[in-house]
Amino acid sequence: QSVVTQPPSASGTPGQRVIISCSGSRPNFGNNFVYWYKQLPEMAPQLLIYANDQRSSGVPDRLSGSKSGTSASLAISGLRSEDEADYYCTSWDDSLDTWVFGGGTKLTVL
């Protein structure tokens, strides 16, 4: 069982706003920054959000990240077909002394 949990799936229609949540605990999300990655099939993960809410270079502003306590979320507004992918959250864990990843959320654009 993952230290960090996120829903296995999410969906939305084009133009909608979708929020992917991620839940951690004090040693990880509570004490450290949260990062979000997008992964297309057979491709390497791509950094979307770093340090909780900073967009990586080239990431459109319809994507945004936030963190509150031990929970974090990635919001995607104006949903597009190219947003269909797997999304992962991650953070450093002070107790485990390792980076911990959520199990991933598969986003489907209906």
Place this chain on the structure above:
Amino acid sequence: QITLKESGPTLVKPTQTLTLTCTFSGFSLSSSGLAVGWLRQAPGKAPEWLALNYWDDDKRYKPSLKNRLTVIKDTSKNEVVLRMTNMDPVDTATYYCTHYQTRNHVGFDFWGQGAKVTVSS
């Protein structure tokens, strides 16, 4: 432009040692605040962090794998080598090397294309 590429065997036998080389361009691993990281991803699973080799040659390993992992950097060649001993079928995964930026807490911002490694006799 930062690029990284992993190279090494696609098939290793159980108990063998895996050696992967990350060759990169667009940055120098002698620059303060930088590191090269290694992560892997088993089929259908989330990424798993393995190791980090910092610009000052500080090294960090995933505790549960620490006894099996070694990372070595060659700054002059722009390469970082990952060695993983005693390979097992559960180590079958795509192995990625990454650019890691500590400044502004950017993290793993550039990834190689990945190297698929299968462990089987």
